[in-house]
Amino acid sequence: MCRHVAYVGPPVPLDALIALPPYGLEKQSYAPRRQQHGVVNADGFGIGWYRADAPYPVRYRRAVPIWADENLRQLAVATTSHAILGAVRSATPGQALGEGGCAPFAAGRWLFSHNGALPGWPECADALGAGLAPSTLARQGTLIDSTLLWALLLTRLEAGEDAAEATADVTARARALTDGRVNLLLHDGVRIVATTAGDTLCYLQGAHPGPDGTPTPGLIVASEPFDDSDGWVDVPDNSLLVATADDVSVRVLSPVKAPTLEEVPS
DSSP: EEEEEEEEEEEETHHHHSSSSSHHHHHHHHHHSSOSSOOOOOOOEEEOOOTTSSSEEEEEEESSGGOOOHHHHHHHOOOEEEEEEEEOOOOOOTTTGGGGGSSOOEEEEEEEEEEEEOOOTTTTTTHHTTTTEEEEHHHTTSSSSHHHHHHHHHHHHHOOOHHHHHHHHHHHHHHHHOEEEEEEEOSSOOOEEEEESSSSSEEEESSSEEETTTSSSSSEEESSSSOOOOOOEOOOOSSEEEEEETTEEEOOOOOOOOOGGGOOOO
C-alpha cells in the first residue's frame, strides 16, 4: 500500500505537503493513521510538481524512505508550485523495488499515482492488460501493478478520452477483474482526478498552509488528513472525485461487469 496526495491552488512550498503539516506525507510514511494494509511506507517516494512557465511537470523520485533523504528537505523548502502530486510507497510483496516503481508516474502533462494492490500478481495482468500495446507497457520501464494501471489509463488519455471518465473506467474494470484495491490519483496541473476503490481518501478545500504557515486558498486531496482541523471531507468508497482549486465534485463509480474469458480480447 501507499499514501498519496495532490494539491492545486496558489503556489506553496513542496514542504507544505511533506513535513510542515503535523501529519503530512513524511509522517504518513512511518506513522499513517488510516492505513489498513501495511504500517510503514519505506520503499521509496516521489514528488512531482508543475512550473508556471511550463506545461510539463518535474519529478524527484528515490528508492529510499522519504524521511532519510536530506536533499529533499532542502528542495522542499526552496521549491514552490501551484500544482503538486506526491506519494510514499509500501511495495507489495513480489513486486519490483527501485525508483521505477515509485509514483508519481509521468507522461506529457500528466502525473499519476496508485494507492492499492492487485491480488494474484502477475497472473491477474493477463485479463486486465489484454489488448494493451506492448510499446505503451515498455515505456514504463518497471512492470508492477501500478505501472500496468498507468499504461491502461495512459492509452485512453493519449486517445483523447476525458480524463475523469477514463480514470473511472480503468478503476472499475480493474476492481471487477481483480477484486483489487484501486485508488487512483491523476493530475494535469489544473485538475485533480481521484478514485476510491478499497482505501481511504479525503479532501480539504480553502484552508491550506502557505509559505509562512498561514491559510491560503486551494485544494488538497489526500489518502488521509494532514491535521485534526475541521474541514476535511471523507470521500466514500467506490467514488470518483474531480476537482480544481475552487470546485470539487464527487459521484459514485458506475459498476463494470467483469468479462468472461470468451469476452477478454486476445
